[in-house]
Amino acid sequence: MTMTFATVPLYLQVGNEVARRIKDGTYTGTLPNEHDLSREFQVSSGTVRKALDSLEARGIIDRRQGRGTFVRADVPKLPDTAKALISALGTFNVETRDGVVRAITAKVHDLAVAGK
Secondary structure (H helix, E strand, C coil): CCCCCCCCCHHHHHHHHHHHHHHCCCCCCECCCHHHHHHHHCCCHHHHHHHHHHHHHCCCEEEECCCEEEECCCCCCCCHHHHHHHHHHHHHCCCCCHHHHHHHHHHHHHHHHHCC
C-alpha cells in the first residue's frame, strides 16, 4: 500500500480555506468561533488556533479576546505586479504544486503588505 502525505501543514490548509471563504464573501464580519471551525474542518482546536494566528499575522483578521474574530474591513489586496508574478510561475516551469503556489502566494502577499 502506498501512502501519500500532504506537503502543506494542516493549519495552513485550514488558514488558506478560511482566507478563500473571506475573499469569496462566505465569511464577513465575525468568523465562527474556534470550536465551530474545528468541527467544520474536522481538526483540533489547536490547529484552528494556529491557522487563525497565521491569518492575523497576515492582516486578514482581527482577534479580540472575549469578543470574537473579525474579518478586517481593510484586508490588503495584492498589487498587480504580485498577481502577475504569481501567474507567471507556471510559465517558467517553477514547481506549481498547489502547496508551493499557496506558500509563494502567501509570501508575496506578506511582502506586498509590508511594502517591500
